[in-house]
Amino acid sequence: MSLLPAAVLAAGLALAGITGCGAPDEDAPPAVVKPVTAYGLTLDTTATPKQVAFVLLRSIAEDVEAAQAHDTKRQKEALRLTHSLAAYSTIAVRIGESRDKPTETARSKRRDKRLYTFVKDWAPIVAHYIRSFDTDVEAAGRRMVVANEGPHSVHLYYDVCHDPNETDPARQQTETIDIELSRESAGGLSYWRVAKLSFAPPKSHARPATVTPTAPASAPQE
Secondary structure (H helix, E strand, O other): OOOOHHHHHHHHHHHHHHHOOOOOOOOOOOOOOOOEEEOOEEEOOOOOHHHHHHHHHHHHHHHHHHHHOOOHHHHHHHHHHHHHOEOHHHHHHHOOOOOOOOOOHHHHHHHHHHHHHHHHOHHHHHHHHHHHOOOOHHHHHHHEEEEOOOOOEEEEEEEEEOOOOOOOHHHOOEEEEEEEEEEEEEOOEEEEEEEEEEEOOOOOOOOOOOOOOOOOOOOOOO
16 A cells, blocks of 8 residues: 555645535535435445445546536535535534434525535545546446445445555555445435545455556546
8 A cells, every 4th residue: 555544635635726626615415315316326225335336436537527627517516416425413423413403594505504614625635546437337346345334334444545556566556445334224214325535544354466447437427
């Protein structure tokens, strides 16, 4: 591993500043859990953690690429897709907000804004590695390693690198993304959603020999 997670995070945040990866300012969308359709998948109660993680990574790649192209509309759409995959109640508790959506309007809007701000940071964290993200759900699933699986939460490890065309392993800048998912309830139904995006510690799982993405990411599909 060529970079420590803290260094990678710093690099990602620096990339955000250089390329405009920071999301455009806007009103936060409501934090409401519901089915999401994108990239040919419907993420409802039957969707697997790997399917949710796949759409998350695709939307983040779209976010970063749109920011680099100064395409505000496309970036906003990608960010809203990323936000729609968040495990709102799990994240809310961790950032000091109420697990359930408050009935009082001002408190509810504040909670929505803080959740949206939290999700905005996901793209800069992994921006350095988007070129190695898969664009095929089956290929992505084969690269994801399940860890710490339980009935209400699971971690997926996903090996990435900065430049998948680099033939020198010492220069590939490899890392392992840790995608934490948890169960979110809405209307008596339960959905897998994303609670945290970070980097796994070294040797947390067995790595495949190479990182070979399928193709460049394309625009989100409604």
